[in-house]
Amino acid sequence: MSTLMDAPNYDPTRDRLIKSTVISVVTVLIVGFFFTFAGYVLGHGWAFSNIPTEHRVNKFFNALEAKDYKTAYALYENDENWEQHPSKFGYPLPRFIEDWTTHSPVNGPITQHHVDISKTDGTGNFGTGTIVAVRVNGTTKVFMYVNRADGTMTWPAPHVLEYN
Missing domain, CATH: 3.10.450 (Nuclear Transport Factor 2; Chain: A,)
Structure with a gap:
């Protein structure tokens, strides 16, 4: 059985990687959403199709x-x-x-x-x-x-x- 004293050391690199991955995914989703609708609004079809x-x-x-x-x-x-x-x-x-x-x-x-x-x-x-x-x-x-x-x-x- 592990105790609190046996917890792994804090790794800031892992936290930065998780944070940057989440930010990247959210950014791609937002840009994709606007790209899809921008083509329609500007008169060139969904996602400029x-x-x-x-x-x-x-x-x-x-x-x-x-x-x-x-x-x-x-x-x-x-x-x-x-x-x-x-x-x-x-x-x-x-x-x-x-x-x-x-x-x-x-x-x-x-x-x-x-x-x-x-x-x-x-x-x-x-x-x-x-x-x-x-x-x-x-x-x-x-x-x-x-x-x-x-x-x-x-x-x-x-x-x-x-x-x-």
């Missing part, structure tokens, strides 16, 4: 501005080898070019754009797709829908996002 989709839509509009319609079409259909099997798509390149030039959502050439916000749409934790709001030529809002399952884009999106 929509950022990769926003980048794809940004590349799409960069290609349209550069009049690189083949690259834009590849991004739209999510198939960089689309030229090897063009009959696979029900939306042919000439129609795509016409829709994004003559009949574009801004009624003219796209000269500038800015990806504003995005929102997850559909069912499930991260939805079946993402709606990305893009301000084109300074004033016109265009809403692109990106399907999570196959990465294809659709315009117009099934919903319009309300924002300033």
